Amino acid sequence: MVTVYDVVPSRLIKKAAEKLRGMGIPQPAWIGSVKSGAHRSRLPQQKDFWYIRLAALLRNAYVNGNVGVGRLRTHFGGRKIRGVKPEERRKAGGSIIRKGLQALEAAGLIVKKKKGREISAAGRKLLDAAAKESAS
16 A cells, blocks of 8 residues: 655645645635745745645644644745855744644644644545555
């Protein structure tokens, strides 16, 4: 049986994003007009950025177990280019991650725990099905 660990993450996230779009999870109105973090210089260029980020959040919860907004901000952060000054590491914006986790929680794919969130059985099933499709 093919699992999330057996496929290339980019293909898995792309396939899972298609499945999440088909589930009808609503996209916030402001998602196309904000950067994903202080380290970015432009807005996201993908049309389905919201669903790609949701799929990446879901995969991260699958692989790492218990995840929270702070850890995910660090994961999705990057280097801030500051001109002639040395580059610095910046965290990603928390609002996109927090709203994404809340949307996945409302869809029943993630469960809120005492500290952080974990993937539910439905979320695990969705990612395993996406892994099976992306492997062939």
